[in-house]
Amino acid sequence: MKPVLFFDSGIGGLTVLREARVLMPGRPFVYVADDAGFPYGAWEERALADRVVGLMGPLLAEFEPEIVVISCNTASTIVLADLRAAYPETQFVGTVPAIKPAAERTRSGLVSVLGTPGTIARQYTRDLIASWATKCHVRLVGSDRLAQLAETYMRAGFVDEAQVRAEIEPCFLEQGGARTDIVVLACTHYPFLVNRMRKTAPWPVDWIDPAEAIARRALSLLDPLGTAATTLDDTRDIARLTSGAPDAAIRRLMHGFGLRMD
Numbered sequence: 001m002k003p004v005l006f007f008d009s010g011i012g013g014l015t016v017l018r019e020a021r022v023l024m025p026g027r028p029f030v031y032v033a034d035d036a037g038f039p040y041g042a043w044e045e046r047a048l049a050d051r052v053v054g055l056m057g058p059l060l061a062e063f064e065p066e067i068v069v070i071s072c073n074t075a076s077t078i079v080l081a082d083l084r085a086a087y088p089e090t091q092f093v094g095t096v097p098a099i100k101p102a103a104e105r106t107r108s109g110l111v112s113v114l115g116t117p118g119t120i121a122r123q124y125t126r127d128l129i130a131s132w133a134t135k136c137h138v139r140l141v142g143s144d145r146l147a148q149l150a151e152t153y154m155r156a157g158f159v160d161e162a163q164v165r166a167e168i169e170p171c172f173l174e175q176g177g178a179r180t181d182i183v184v185l186a187c188t189h190y191p192f193l194v195n196r197m198r199k200t201a202p203w204p205v206d207w208i209d210p211a212e213a214i215a216r217r218a219l220s221l222l223d224p225l226g227t228a229a230t231t232l233d234d235t236r237d238i239a240r241l242t243s244g245a246p247d248a249a250i251r252r253l254m255h256g257f258g259l260r261m262d
């Protein structure tokens, strides 16, 4: 059976992979982290798109995936069209800010989108707001540090809560007696920190994590016969780092997610 390939700049795509595992336990998975390019947030758009398109060719040749999930908002919002043009035989599923569900769900009309500086600056993100959220006030909040904080947290097991609080603080807005009631997690790294975000938030909000929706979208594009297969094999799934230099902490983490590193 051909694998489902996940691609991110780091460990963030694991938040999507864990949902995919639940939905399609019989599938083989390959997880690719472009740690040599991490973080993606500050990359110039053209350079990032060229990098991801360039990395994808050898990965497709080696793993021959049935589908590729770009489990990274920063890459998806700039590179999906280029990937589809460069590799027309391959199906790509993207991860883009969950602005539509947020606009449907908000009661106060004040929504914040928390992502990397790259995702927040994208025309793609602005177009999503123009298409789906014209009746809301959407605040775009770019964070330089949260993705790295999530990496540190998942590798080392601790995070400085004061730093988390400082990064999420701009998401919270009070205006005309109303308060922000939804924060969209527009970076796949952030769900790993969501409990710290809840703890340090000035008031309770709904944090939207699109991981399950992305996994469902991927499932809908797969051949159902393959998805029904139940040959469970703990050693089959693999993780690959573009640096080629996994340290002990990342090996442990990948192992914890059921991914082998050669």
Ligand code: DGL
Pocket (backbone or CB within 6 Å): 008, 009, 010, 012, 013, 038, 039, 040, 041, 071, 072, 073, 074, 075, 116, 119, 147, 186, 187, 188, 189
């Ligand atoms: N996980 C990525 C995203 O969803 C980006 C993290 C980074 O490279 O800064 O946007």
